[in-house]
Amino acid sequence: MTSRNRMQTPRTQRSTSLGFVVAVLSTATAMVVHVSLERWLGASPPWSLFSLAVALPAVLGGLGPGLLATGLCGLAVFIQSAAGRDAVLVILFFAFGLAMSWIGGRMRRSDRRFGDCTSLLDRLRARDARVTAEVEVLRESEGRFRALAQASFDPLVLHSEGVILDVNQAFTETFGYRREEVLGARKELLAPDDFRPLLAERMMSGAETSYEAVLQRKDGSRFVAELRGGNVHVQGRPARATVIRDLTPRRAAESVARWTDELFRQLYDWIPLGMAQADAKDGRLLRVNACYCEITGYSAAELLGKRFSELTHPDDREKDVAGYREAAREGRVYRTEKRYFRKDGSIVWVRVHAFFLRDVHGGISTSTAVIEDITQRKRNEEMLRETQRSTEEALGLLDNLFAYAPLGIALVDPQCRFVRVNESLASMNGASIAEHVGRRVADVVPDLWPLLEDVYRRVLAGERLLNVSLVGETRACPGESRHWLCNYYPVRDRRAGEIMGIGIVVQDVTDQTRAEEALREADRRKDEFLAMLAHELRNPLAPIKMAVEIQKRVELAEPRLLRSRDVIERQVGHLVRLLDDLLDVSRISRGRITLQKETHELCEIIDQAIESTRPLIDARKHDLDLAPCSEPLHVNVDAARLTQVVANLLNNAAKYTDDGGRIHLGIERGPRNEALIRIKDNGRGIDPKDLPHVFDTFYQSTRTLDRSEGGLGIGLSLVRRLVELHGGRVEAHSEGLGKGSEFVVRLALEEAPMTIPQPADIPAAGQSRRVLVVDDNIDAAETMAALLETLGHEVSVAHDGEAALEAVSNGHPEIVLLDIGLPRMDGYEVCKRLRDDGTLRPFIVAVTGYGQAEDRARALEAGFDAHLVKPASFDAIQAVLRAA
Numbered sequence: 010m011t012s013r014n015r016m017q018t019p020r021t022q023r024s025t026s027l028g029f030v031v032a033v034l035s036t037a038t039a040m041v042v043h044v045s046l047e048r049w050l051g052a053s054p055p056w057s058l059f060s061l062a063v064a065l066p067a068v069l070g071g072l073g074p075g076l077l078a079t080g081l082c083g084l085a086v087f088i089q090s091a092a093g094r095d096a097v098l099v100i101l102f103f104a105f106g107l108a109m110s111w112i113g114g115r116m117r118r119s120d121r122r123f124g125d126c127t128s129l130l131d132r133l134r135a136r137d138a139r140v141t142a143e144v145e146v147l148r149e150s151e152g153r154f155r156a157l158a159q160a161s162f163d164p165l166v167l168h169s170e171g172v173i174l175d176v177n178q179a180f181t182e183t184f185g186y187r188r189e190e191v192l193g194a195r196k197e198l199l200a201p202d203d204f205r206p207l208l209a210e211r212m213m214s215g216a217e218t219s220y221e222a223v224l225q226r227k228d229g230s231r232f233v234a235e236l237r238g239g240n241v242h243v244q245g246r247p248a249r250a251t252v253i254r255d256l257t258p259r260r261a262a263e264s265v266a267r268w269t270d271e272l273f274r275q276l277y278d279w280i281p282l283g284m285a286q287a288d289a290k291d292g293r294l295l296r297v298n299a300c301y302c303e304i305t306g307y308s309a310a311e312l313l314g315k316r317f318s319e320l321t322h323p324d325d326r327e328k329d330v331a332g333y334r335e336a337a338r339e340g341r342v343y344r345t346e347k348r349y350f351r352k353d354g355s356i357v358w359v360r361v362h363a364f365f366l367r368d369v370h371g372g373i374s375t376s377t378a379v380i381e382d383i384t385q386r387k388r389n390e391e392m393l394r395e396t397q398r399s400t401e402e403a404l405g406l407l408d409n410l411f412a413y414a415p416l417g418i419a420l421v422d423p424q425c426r427f428v429r430v431n432e433s434l435a436s437m438n439g440a441s442i443a444e445h446v447g448r449r450v451a452d453v454v455p456d457l458w459p460l461l462e463d464v465y466r467r468v469l470a471g472e473r474l475l476n477v478s479l480v481g482e483t484r485a486c487p488g489e490s491r492h493w494l495c496n497y498y499p500v501r502d503r504r505a506g507e508i509m510g511i512g513i514v515v516q517d518v519t520d521q522t523r524a525e526e527a528l529r530e531a532d533r534r535k536d537e538f539l540a541m542l543a544h545e546l547r548n549p550l551a552p553i554k555m556a557v558e559i560q561k562r563v564e565l566a567e568p569r570l571l572r573s574r575d576v577i578e579r580q581v582g583h584l585v586r587l588l589d590d591l592l593d594v595s596r597i598s599r600g601r602i603t604l605q606k607e608t609h610e611l612c613e614i615i616d617q618a619i620e621s622t623r624p625l626i627d628a629r630k631h632d633l634d635l636a637p638c639s640e641p642l643h644v645n646v647d648a649a650r651l652t653q654v655v656a657n658l659l660n661n662a663a664k665y666t667d668d669g670g671r672i673h674l675g676i677e678r679g680p681r682n683e684a685l686i687r688i689k690d691n692g693r694g695i696d697p698k699d700l701p702h703v704f705d706t707f708y709q710s711t712r713t714l715d716r717s718e719g720g721l722g723i724g725l726s727l728v729r730r731l732v733e734l735h736g737g738r739v740e741a742h743s744e745g746l747g748k749g750s751e752f753v754v755r756l757a758l759e760e761a762p763m764t765i766p767q768p769a770d771i772p773a774a775g776q777s778r779r780v781l782v783v784d785d786n787i788d789a790a791e792t793m794a795a796l797l798e799t800l801g802h803e804v805s806v807a808h809d810g811e812a813a814l815e816a817v818s819n820g821h822p823e824i825v826l827l828d829i830g831l832p833r834m835d836g837y838e839v840c841k842r843l844r845d846d847g848t849l850r851p852f853i854v855a856v857t858g859y860g861q862a863e864d865r866a867r868a869l870e871a872g873f874d875a876h877l878v879k880p881a882s883f884d885a886i887q888a889v890l891r892a893a
Contacts, residue, residue: 028066028067028071028073028074028075029066029073029074029077031065031066031074031078032062032066032074032075032077032078032081033077033081035061035062035063035065035066035078036059036062036078036081036082036085038062039059039061039062039082039085040085043059043085059082059085059086059102060105062078062081062082063075063078063079063082063105063106063109063110064109065078066078066113067106067109067110067112067113067114071110071113071114072110072111072113072114074113075106075109075110075111075113075114076106076107076110078106079103079106079107079109079110080106082102082106083102083103083106086102159177159178161177161179161252162179163179163252163253163254163255164176164177164179164180164182164183164184164252164253165177165179165180165250165251165252165253166180166196166199166250166251166253167241167248167249167250167251168196168248168249168251169246169247169248169249171195171196171197171209172193172194172195172196173191173192173193173194173195173196173198174192174248175188175192176188176191176192180253183226183253183255184199184224184226184227185226185227185228186227196208196251197209199224199225199253200222200223200224200225201223201224201225201231204222204223204224207222208222219235219236219237219238220235220236221233221234221235221236221256222234222236224253232255232256232257233255233256233257233260234253234254234255234256235253235254235256236251236252236253236254237251237252237254238250238251238252277296277298278298278299279298279299279300280298280300281300282300282379282380282381283297283298283300283301283303283304283305283359283378283379283380283381283382284296284297284298284300284301284377284378284379284380285297285298285301285312285317285377285378285380286375286376286377286378287317287375287376287377287378288374288375288376289337289365289373289374289375289376291316292316292317292318292330292333293314293315293316294312294313294314294315294316294317295313295375296313297309297312297313301380304349304351304357304359304380304382305320305349305351305352305357306351306352306353306355307351307352311352317378318330320349320350321347321348321349321350322347322348322349322350322356324348325347325348329345329347332345333363333376336363336365337365337373337376340365340367340373341365342362342363342364343361343362343363343364343365343376343378344360344361344362344363345360345361346358346359346360346361346383347359347361357382357384358382358383358384358386358387359380359381359382359383359384360380360381360383361378361379361380362378362379363376363377363378363379364376364377364378411429411431412431412432413431413432413433414431414433415433416433416514416515416516417430417431417433417434417437417493417513417514417515417516417517418430418431418433418434418512418513418514418515419431419434419445419512419513419515420500420510420511420512420513421450421465421510421511421513422509422510423469423508423509423510424449425449425450425451425465425511426447426448426449426450427445427446427447427448427449427450427453428446428510429446430442430445430446433515434513434515436485437483437485437491437493437515437517438453438454438483438484438485439483439484439485439486439487440453440484450465454481454483456481456482456483457479457481457483460479460481461479464477464495464497465497465511468497468498468499468511469499469508469511471499471508472499473497473498473499474495474496474497474498475496475497475498476494476495476496477494477495477496477497478492478493478494478495479492479493479494479495480492480493491517491519492517492518492519492521492522493515493516493517493518493519494515494516494518495513495514495515495516496513496514496515497511497512497513498511498512499511499512500512549786549788549789552786552788552789552791552792552793553577553581553792553880554578554581554880554881554882555789555792555793555795555796555880556577556792557574557577557578557581558796558883559792559795559796559799560574578624581880585880604646604647604650604734604735605647605649606645606646606647606735607645607646607647607648608643608644608645608759609643609644609645609646609648609651610641610642610643611638611641611642611643611644611676611684611686611756612637612638612641612642612676613648614644614646614648614651614652614655615637615655615674615676615686617648617652618652618653618654618655618656618659619633619635619659619674621652621656622656622659622660622663625660625663625664626659626663626672629663629666629668629669629670630668630669631663631666631668631669631670631671631672632669632670632671632672633672633674634671634672634673634674635674635675636673636674636675636676636677637675637676638676638677638678638684640678642676642678642684642758643758643759644684644756644757644758644759645757645759646735646756647735650731650734650735651731651735651756653727653731654727654728654731654732654739654754655686655688655754657724657725657727657728658688658728658752658754659672659674659688660724661724661725661752662688662689662690662692662750662752665690665692665693665750666690666691666692666693666749667692667693670690670691670692671690671691672688672689672690673687673688673689673690674686674687674688675687675689678758679755682757682758683737683755683756683757683758684755684756684757684758685753685754685755686753686754686756687751687752687753688751688752688753688754689749689750689751689752690749690750690751691749692749692750693746693747693749693750694743694744694745694746694747694748694749694750695741695743695745695746695750696745696746697743697745700741700743703725703741704725704726704728704729704739704741705726725741728752728754732754732756735756736756736757737754737755737756737757738754738755739752739753739754739755740752740753740755777801777802777803778802778803778823778824778890778893779802779803779805779820779821779822779823779824780797780802780803780804780805780822780823780824780825780826780890781804781805781806781807781813781816781817781820781822781824781825781826781851782794782797782804782805782806782807782826783806783807783808783809783810783812783813783816783825783826783827783828783831783836783839784806784808784826784828784831784856785808785809785828785830785831785832786828787808789828789879790806790807790808791806793826794806796883796886797886800887800890802890805820805822809831809832809833809834810831810832810833810834810835810836810838810839811833811834813825813827813831813839814839814842814843817843817849817851818849821849821851822851823851823852823893824851824852824853824854824889824890824893825843825851825852825853825854826854826856826877827839827840827853827854827855827856827873828856828857829855829856829857829859829868830857830858836855836857837867837868837871840853840855840871840872840873841871841872843872844872852874852875852892852893853872853873853874854873854874854875854876854877854889854893855868855871855873855875855876855877856877856879856881857876857877857878857879858878858879859878864876874893875889875892877889
């Protein structure tokens with residue numbers, strides 16, 4: 010044994026003794042800690058707490074202390090595991106202890122074997138060797154760094170306190186500087202003047218940073234770059250390494266990627282094939298395109314979240330789901346043909362090509378399917394199979410159809426000879442089928458051939474003529490003109506394409522034509538009826554209106570009589586407006602209304618409309634809020650018709666707003682050189698389902714039993730038609746029932762100066778005139794006479810034409826108010842006789858319930874000097890009397 014071994018033995022013995030002490034103390038400490046944790050946690054801590062108590066003495070003392078600690082701790086683990094109920098736990102712990110004891114022993118032997126290296130000299134030499142090795146490592150590291158820097162495709166700059174220490178080859182290629190030109194230069198050299206402050210600010214940061222900046226090459230060109238840097242030490246002093254990456258290619262790639270994404274989206278959405286993306290697990294649809302929505306009949310919002318199996322026909326569902334799942338498991342393309350149930354209940358055949366997409370973990374997450382509508386192909390295949398299966402039956406059916414079809418069908422050859430003809434056409438022509446076959450068309454229907462010759466020539470030239478109207482006579486109905494609707498088409502040889510003849514299909518539309526003529530006649534009679542209805546309704550209104558005018562000129566002390574008079578006046582005005590609207594709608598529908606357009610200032614028309622509707626607004630106690638435009642707005646319109654439009658809208662607002670409501674009427678200049686008229690109320694509003702129909706003729710929302718609003722449902726229809734005749738448009742808006750409504754009229758602005766109508770020269774009022782009132786309605790005549798008498802005129806009355814002629818002859822009246830619809834001798838005849846008598850030249854005024862433009866024209870042509878429509882207003886009567 011050497012001296013070193015002799016010196017090592019006492020130390021080893023002391024270390025082993027210390028290991029046994031540590032084994033006992035560590036075991037006791039572990040048990041105390043284990044018991045404390047068990048009380049604090051309320052549960053048994055893990056057995057791993059004893060691991061340190063075994064490992065420590067094994068390392069310090071070797072095999073003996075390790076085995077002692079293993080035995081003591083193993084006993085504690087055995088007791089803790091309820092006397093061996095967990096045998097596996099005890100076995101694992103003992104295995105761990107034995108392993109740690111063996112490792113500790115090996116460590117002790119290794120320490121004795123190399124113990125000579127622990128001398129001071131050896132330690133110093135070892136330190137020097139380590140330093141030398143570290144220097145070599147640093148040199149190697151620096152060499153590797155330089156090699157990596159030179160091999161990098163990105164420019165790299167090594168700098169300290171803003172001064173460039175070194176650059177790599179990629180830097181010189183990117184910036185155009187030689188290495189010698191930039192060594193010792195400031196880093197700000199690489200940036201344009203306006204970006205140098207940003208570069209200096211970033212350079213002052215001590216932490217690793219990454220940012221974007223605009224840099225400049227030697228030739229002055231700029232580019233956007235990403236700078237990523239970090240702190241390093243070079244020869245004992247701090248420095249910074251910055252990698253520069255030109256972002257131009259990446260930005261271009263990103264632009265291409267965005268363009269590609271947009272192209273994919275456009276293709277996905279508008280490709281003429283159904284596209285659907287679904288969850289591969291449950292088949293729920295995640296994305297669909299427009300064509301898929303068209304195939305299924307559902308909107309995209311309705312489809313998202315649905316399983317594709319819900320759309321599949323029940324007879325195909327089980328097989329389809331099973332095939333889809335099998336393909337998903339195998340990751341292959343799934344192809345099938347199946348049926349869909351569309352939203353409307355119809356069935357559509359589709360061909361599906363589905364492929365599965367994997368996520369980043371390699372699992373199948375979604376599937377994308379291309380769906381093609383093959384319904385027509387399936388139908389064609391079914392038709393082909395049916396045709397192949399029953400060709401003879403189909404030919405027989407075709408023969409029967411040809412023979413017994415209610416349409417006339419024939420085939421003629423290029424020489425216009427009948428090759429085949431069915432019974433219907435033979436009956437139309439008044440000849441048998443045998444008399445047709447082989448004979449020319451000109452010989453069978455000679456009266457029609459002059460009309461058909463050019464048609465046949467054009468069809469033989471390749472032209473197809475459909476819905477050709479033909480009127481004439483045949484032997485079937487001699488002396489009776491019949492109407493036919495004919496289709497002619499060239500019949501071609503399938504192979505050569507040459508025209509083999511002409512196919513003819515003829516439909517007798519005589520009854521239909523007569524029915525259409527009857528409808529036109531009924532429409533004409535309807536218009537006549539409306540005119541007659543207006544006339545008959547105006548007759549009783551006239552005396553009522555005159556009676557009201559008389560009451561206005563008589564002092565009535567009784568308030569109830571005053572209220573009754575106002576009610577009668579308002580209701581008569583309402584009835585007159587209804588009649589005017591009804592006739593206007595009829596005239597517009599027949600295109601018989603013309604506009605007398607002039608340039609007017611819009612506010613004047615609005616004032617006239619307010620004046621005409623003020624009685625109704627005041628009667629309902631509404632607050633009318635006016636908001637005129639700050640500048641004059643000129644429009645080229647028919648003033649009377651536009652006044653009618655605004656008045657109808659105001660009446661509508663007043664009727665459908667509860668008493669005491671608020672009506673806003675505003676005028677403003679629109680954004681597209683147009684004038685806007687806004688009429689808004691806080692009334693009952695419009696149900697959203699009624700909003701699209703408010704301008705339909707005779708349309709009204711849900712009617713109440715009391716019919717409190719009244720109306721025929723033509724006011725708004727008339728408004729729209731009149732506005733459209735002016736080249737404008739009208740809109741209706743409402744947030745719903747109870748939230749009011751708003752109507753907006755848009756008219757083109759007129760830049761020309763306003764035409765100011767010159768007032769007519771009207772004689773002064775006040776002089777008494779001799780007046781003859783002629784009307785077969787006694788009430789109307791007497792009330793008119795009474796009104797004129799209150800004005801100081803001398804009035805006489807006649808109730809028929811003969812009496813009127815006699816009254817004129819005897820009384821020599823200056824003015825004759827002559828009703829047109831008189832019994833036995835109408836007003837036109839009375840006027841003619843008065844004009845034929847050269848000695849009598851009274852001023853004759855037509856007073857009638859017919860108020861259309863043609864009625865006025867006819868009255869003036871018959872010799873009348875003026876025309877009044879019943880019930881005539883007091884102002885109109887006064888104007889006529891002054892003009893006489």
